[in-house]
Amino acid sequence: MAAQPTIPRRCLFIGGGWREPSLGRRLPVVNPATEATIGDIPAATAEDVEIAVAAARDAFSRDGGRHWSRAPGAVRAKFLRAIAAKIKDRKSDLALLETLDSGKPLDETNADMDDVAACFEYYADLAESLDEKQRSPISLPMENFKSHILKEPIGVVGLITPWNYPLLMATWKVAPSLAAGCTAVLKPSELASLTCLELGAICMEVALPPGVLNIITGLGPEAGAPLSSHPHVDKVAFTGSTETGKRIMTAAAQMVKPVSLELGGKSPLIVFDDVDIDKAVEWAMFGVFANAGQVCSATSRLLLHEKIAKQFLDRLVAWAKNIKVSDPLEEGCRLGSVVSEEQYEKIKKFISTARSEGATILCGGARPQHLRRGFFIEPTIITDVSTSMQIWREEVFGPVICVKEFRTESEAVELANDTHYGLAGAVISNDEERCQRISKALHSGIVWINCSQPTFVQAPWGGNKRSGFGRELGEWGLDNYLTIKQVTKYCSDEPWGWYQPPSKL
């Protein structure tokens, strides 16, 4: 087991330095794998949001934006690369902090830190190439006019992020918004803020201009709500639950403030009868047991072709029972605890409701017997599910998969699309044409073929329906933080000639 670090005692990161929260309040940090309180984080309130937004506004327009918002992309890229380098230097201590904060296996948090660094580097490249894309001409049907576009940073952005990938989800917003030239106020989840506060320390070390990124931790209603309704915040980007997404959209609507929302999911994985069973079983497991299923894109509804269903489920149960469920710091752990007691109780309730509605808990469904403390839940497989059951319809955000069988391709697609959500979907089959047909038929923003979950910073990420709108990652992630201005010039020497000129007499 890795050595336990001391949890740094941080304040709010505002205007390039640490600042005590105005009301002096702090929130406990609980390690969900041990239930021990291991530190605390500052609890920001509306007063702090005011100061942070003012710092971001000042940084946006300081010296006419010469040092940040209107600086060459290469200037911003240098800072993003410096942040990436520091993340790499501190990879193992950041991964450890995140594991202690969230309960996810150390192998996962280490991989997440690699993704964090790669995301900062990717958007550094895009910041540089943004300058080349400026002034791109628009072809017009009248030759006495010329038009081009400018891509400009949208302004001060509020970034509200969840606890399931604490630093990575923050980075998916921080890196492109800073690359675009925005300045930002980040409000991470109160359930896992430690690594986001360390990002503040890293910003200080790389001498990021004060106020370009501000980090305020605290409760959603106390710190997130005043940020999303603040008149000087030009855009809000949010990842989290659909319920909170609706609140944020309502608050933003009062000021016609743009939002991008990445919300919940209930994504399907369709498995046909022409597959290698063990390979498909492993993807099914990765799709819903990685990060204990606390993934917005988790493929938590498994659709099995009736011909292989029995054999598949036998293998799935065997593989699931073989998962190492342990303290997330233990070598080889593949399932840690869930993030909090509340989440733990919520998942158990989902399982008991499924049982009372007539579903079968084929495997798991309870606390693993060898773990007496911590918010652990066994990998859980639920069968005999009907489409009216809660377990089929609602997002669990836990290591729980529900299973249905299908006979035909069209039946599989109908079941897959039987959800209010539309984030992701996956299909496993050796028939390439069928996979392409299904990719088109699924009502989701992401489709995986012959896998589930692999994510690349270059490819767009986001959902349809109640999973939200807007796309993160790739060049679409940068566009999220840019506004487009058309500049049109009249270039003829002739007068316009619409009105009669007045007499010169």
Ligand SMILES: NC(=O)C1=CN([C@@H]2O[C@H](COP(=O)(O)OP(=O)(O)OC[C@H]3O[C@@H](n4cnc5c(N)ncnc54)[C@H](O)[C@@H]3O)[C@@H](O)[C@H]2O)C=CC1
């Ligand atoms: N799509 C995703 O990636 C995520 C989905 N969820 C879903 O949400 C459920 C509940 O988890 P929560 O932690 O309660 O998610 P949440 O949606 O309440 O929290 C996400 C972020 O929103 C903030 N927030 C909460 N209320 C707010 C408000 N009124 N105004 C502005 N910001 C606010 C929180 O402080 C946090 O930073 C989970 O069980 C899961 O089903 C949770 C986290 C991530």
Ligand SMILES: C[N+](C)(C)CCCC(=O)O
């Ligand atoms: C792709 N992955 C699994 C790393 C992140 C998913 C994002 C989310 O759960 O909000």
